[in-house]
Structures are given as structure tokens and as C-alpha cells.
Amino acid sequence: MAEGAIGHPAQRGRWAAVAVLVFGACVIGFSGILVRLTGTGPAAAGVWRLGAALPLLAIMARTTTGGVGRPKRILLIAGLMFALDLGFWHYGIKYTSVGASTVLSNLTPVVVTAFAWIFLKQRPRMLFLAAMAVAVAGAWMMGIGRGAGTPVLNAPLGDALSLTTAFWYALYFLTISEARKTESTNRLMFWSSATGAPLLLITALxxxxxxxxxxxxxLAACIGLGLVHIGGQGSIAWAMGRLPTSLASVVVLVQPVVATYAGFLLFGEALGPLQTAGAVVALAGVVLAQWASRPGPVRAAAESPT
Known part of the structure; x- marks a missing residue:
């Protein structure tokens, strides 16, 4: 079998990481729905999401790494970026549709890829850049394809807040990518949550x-947010330790596809032809990005499974 084939251990590990990343993105796609159902304020919903997850995260960290340890600066920065991400995004959900908010907040691949290229020396292939453009274009189509019947409070404000979220989400992505070089997933999740929760509580008050x-x-939705945080964000953090940052930022564009259709089914948020076409285009870009970023035969042979 060729060294670069899927059967190679390094390739199998890579595909497993992609599968976990897609799973995490799909799970997180339901978080916007749960935010709407909590009945709390936007920032307060973030408090519940992080706070409800902390006890289980502490148990998981103790079981896998012997405890949560002392927080390093990179973990505190991750918590700050995530608090800003959740705060802006949840207020975006309040004023615009769940689908549009999730789409706009996930337009992070351009920021992440540019940063990774310039500062982390992760030079993307031209085909990957084309795939990223396709995925972002699909997400954009989903955002502007929102039908006139969608019940929203203030679409321009909600869209602006959601678009700002993309910046904080990109910084969070880059931070956890760096943190995963030295920290376990459970310890990273615990300290980023423990840092973000009080910041969001202060904001809510x-x-x-x-x-x-x-x-x-x-109350069930609040607890559900904690479980979604552990399963979804935990899966993303785990995969970030095994995949290039730029690829991961494109793959998670699966999230707005899930959120858009969940919003349509549960809240009656209008779903037009342009949104449907955008979902297909976004997913096609994700698939193309994974294919374009696959390791070549020489690189695959040199990698060891993790």
C-alpha cells in the first residue's frame, strides 16, 4: 500500500481527528438553539454553559491527568477569548436568527489561515486557499439567504455582533491550538471555562x-449547554492538537449548516433556496479543504500516529 494512502497509520490518525472535529462542530451547532431555550440573558447563558461543565471537567482532568493543576497564562488567555466569543455570539443570537448568527460567527478561516501562514509558518497550498474561499462563500450564501419571514429583533445589530464574534473565535482557535502543544484537552477545557465563567457573570450582572x-x-437547556460544551468544544480542542489550525477552522464550518437547519426545524426560521445552496457549497468547500491539506507521501511516512 502506498505510504500516503488512507491505510497508513498516520493517515488513519488524521482521518480520526477530522471525524472527531466534525462531530464536535455538529454538536456545537445545537448550542445556539439551547441559548434561545434557556430563558436567561445572553451572557448568563454563557455562564451556565461554562459553569455547568466545570464539575465534570474537573473529574475528567483528575481521571486523565491527575488533576487540573495550576493555570498557565495561555489557558487564561484562552478563557478570555472564549468569554468574548460567547458574549458577542449570544447577543448576536438574541437579535438575529440562530442560523445567520452562527454562519457569521464562523467566518474565521480567513483570519486563522492568514495568521497561521504568517506567524506559525503553516503555508497553505493554493488548492486549500481555493477550498477555503468556497467554504466561506457557502457560509456567506447561507447568511444572506435568510428569508423575510425569519422572526428577528434587530437583524443589522445581531449580524454585526455575530460578525465581530468571528474575530474572537479566530483568536480562541489560535490560542487553543498553541495550548494543545503542552496541555491536555481536559485541563485546557477546565481552565478556559473557569476563566470565562466569572467574566460572563460580571457582564450579565x-x-x-x-x-x-x-x-x-x-433549566434543562442550561444543563444541556454544559454537556454540549464538553462534548462539542472538547472534541474540537482534542482534534486541534492533531490537525493544522487552518484546516480545523474550515472544517468547523459544518457548524452553521447544522445550526441553520436546526433553527428552521425548531424555530421556523425561514430557509430559502439560497441558504440550501449555500449549505451544499460550504460542505463541498470543507471536503475539498480536507483533500487539499492531506499530507504528501513523504510527509505522511515521516509522521507518527498520536
Whole structure:
């Protein structure tokens, strides 16, 4: 069998990481839905997402690495970036549709790829750049394809907040990519959550938000956010230690596809032909990006499975 074939151990490990990344992106795609269902304020929903996950993350860290240890600066920075990401995104969800907010907040591949190329020396192939453009174009089509019947409070404000989220999400991506070189997934998840939760709580109190859910369904959604955070963001963080940053940022564009269709099914958010076509284009870009970034025969032979 050729060294660069899928059967090679390094290639199998790479495809496993891609599969975990796609799984994590799909799980996170439902987080916007749960934010809407909590009945709390936008920043407060972020507090619940991170706070509800902390006990289980602590147990997981103790089981796998002997404990959470002391936080390094890179972990605290990751928590700050994630708090900014969640705060802006959740307010974007409040004012615009779940699908549009998730699409716009995930337009991070351009920032991530440029940064990785310039500072991390991860030079992309021309075919990868083309694939990234296709995926981003598909996400853009999904965003502008929002139908007139979609119930939103203030679409321009929500879209602007969601677009700003893309910047914070890119910085978070780059931070966890660097942190995963020395830190375990569980320790990274614990300290980034422990850092982000109080920052979001301060924000929620300052903005006089509803902190506690008022219904049983809202409480269930709050707990669900914690589980989604562990399963989704944990999977993404794990895969980030095994894949190029630029590739990972494109693959997670699966997330807005899931969010858009979930919003359509649960909230009646309009789904037009342009959004449907955009989903197909975005997914095609993701597949092409993975194919374009595959290791060549020489590189694959040199890699060892992790």
C-alpha cells in the first residue's frame, strides 16, 4: 500500500481527528438553539454553559491527568477569548436568527489561515486557499439567504455582533491550538471555562440580565449547554492538537449548516433556496479543504500516529 494512502497509520490518525472535529462542530451547532431555550440573558447563558461543565471537567482532568493543576497564562488567555466569543455570539443570537448568527460567527478561516501562514509558518497550498474561499462563500450564501419571514429583533445589530464574534473565535482557535502543544484537552477545557465563567457573570450582572432560568425546560437547556460544551468544544480542542489550525477552522464550518437547519426545524426560521445552496457549497468547500491539506507521501511516512 502506498505510504500516503488512507491505510497508513498516520493517515488513519488524521482521518480520526477530522471525524472527531466534525462531530464536535455538529454538536456545537445545537448550542445556539439551547441559548434561545434557556430563558436567561445572553451572557448568563454563557455562564451556565461554562459553569455547568466545570464539575465534570474537573473529574475528567483528575481521571486523565491527575488533576487540573495550576493555570498557565495561555489557558487564561484562552478563557478570555472564549468569554468574548460567547458574549458577542449570544447577543448576536438574541437579535438575529440562530442560523445567520452562527454562519457569521464562523467566518474565521480567513483570519486563522492568514495568521497561521504568517506567524506559525503553516503555508497553505493554493488548492486549500481555493477550498477555503468556497467554504466561506457557502457560509456567506447561507447568511444572506435568510428569508423575510425569519422572526428577528434587530437583524443589522445581531449580524454585526455575530460578525465581530468571528474575530474572537479566530483568536480562541489560535490560542487553543498553541495550548494543545503542552496541555491536555481536559485541563485546557477546565481552565478556559473557569476563566470565562466569572467574566460572563460580571457582564450579565452589569447588564441586568436574567440569570436564573424560570422554567424546567430552561433549566434543562442550561444543563444541556454544559454537556454540549464538553462534548462539542472538547472534541474540537482534542482534534486541534492533531490537525493544522487552518484546516480545523474550515472544517468547523459544518457548524452553521447544522445550526441553520436546526433553527428552521425548531424555530421556523425561514430557509430559502439560497441558504440550501449555500449549505451544499460550504460542505463541498470543507471536503475539498480536507483533500487539499492531506499530507504528501513523504510527509505522511515521516509522521507518527498520536
Amino acid at each position: 452589569a447588564l441586568h440580565e436574567q440569570i436564573l432560568p424560570t422554567t424546567t425546560a430552561g
